[in-house]
Amino acid sequence: QVQLVESGGGLVQDGGSLRLSCAASGRTLSNYGMGWFRQAPGKARECVASINWSGGITRYADSVKGRFTISRDNARNTVNLQMNSLKPEDTAVYYCAQAAEQYSSIIRTDYPYWGQGTLVTVSS
Numbered sequence: 001q002v003q004l005v006e007s008g009g010g011l012v013q014d015g016g017s018l019r020l021s022c023a024a025s026g027r028t029l030s031n032y033g034m035g036w037f038r039q040a041p042g043k044a045r046e047c048v049a050s051i052n053w054s055g056g057i058t059r060y061a062d063s064v065k066g067r068f069t070i071s072r073d074n075a076r077n078t079v080n081l082q083m084n085s086l087k088p089e090d091t092a093v094y095y096c097a098q099a100a101e102q103y104s105s106i107i108r109t110d111y112p113y114w115g116q117g118t119l120v121t122v123s124s
Contacts, residue, residue, distance in 0.1 A: 002026040002113040004096045009118030012086055016122070020081040022096030022115060030054075030074035033099035035111055036081045038092035038120075045095070045108060049081060053102040061106075064090075086122045093117040 008020040020036065035050040049070035050059045058070050069082040079096060097111035105111070 002098060004098060004113060004115035006094065006096045006115045006118040009094060009120045011121045011123060014086065014088060014122060014124050016086050017082070017084045018086065018120060020083065020094055020096075020118060020120075022079045022081075024077045024079070024096075024098060027098065027113070029072070029077045029079075029098075031102060033102055033104050033110075034070075034072060034079045035097045035099065035105065036068075036070060036079075037095045037097055037108065037111075038090075039095070039117075040089075040092040043092075047106040047108065048094075050099075050104040050106055051079065052104040057104045059104050059106055083120070086120075088122045088124045091120060091122050093119050 003025045005023045039045040048061045051070045055072045067085045072079045095117045096115040098113040
C-alpha cells in the first residue's frame, strides 16, 4: 500500500520561505514521477511542480517559476518543495502525489496516489 506523508507546512509572512517534504513508502519511489499540487479554498487543485523519476526533468507552474524548487532523494524516498518569496496567493493545502509512470507530469489524472496534504498560510 502506497503511503505519502507531507510535512513542513505552516504560517509564514509575505516574502518568507518554507520547505515541504514528502515521505513515501509502499512503492519504490525511484521508479515514478512525483508532483506537488495545491488547492486554495474555492479553487481547483493545480500542479505547482513535478519531477521525473531521476530528478533530471522538472516542470513548474508559471505562478511559481523562479520561487519554488522541487527535488527528490530516491535513496531516502523523499521529495521536497523549497518555496521562497512566498506570497499570500500561495496560501493553500499542498499535496504530494506519485505518478503512475516515470515521467514528469502536470496532469492531475496521471497521479493515482496522494498524500493527505499540508496547509501553507502566507500572511500579508
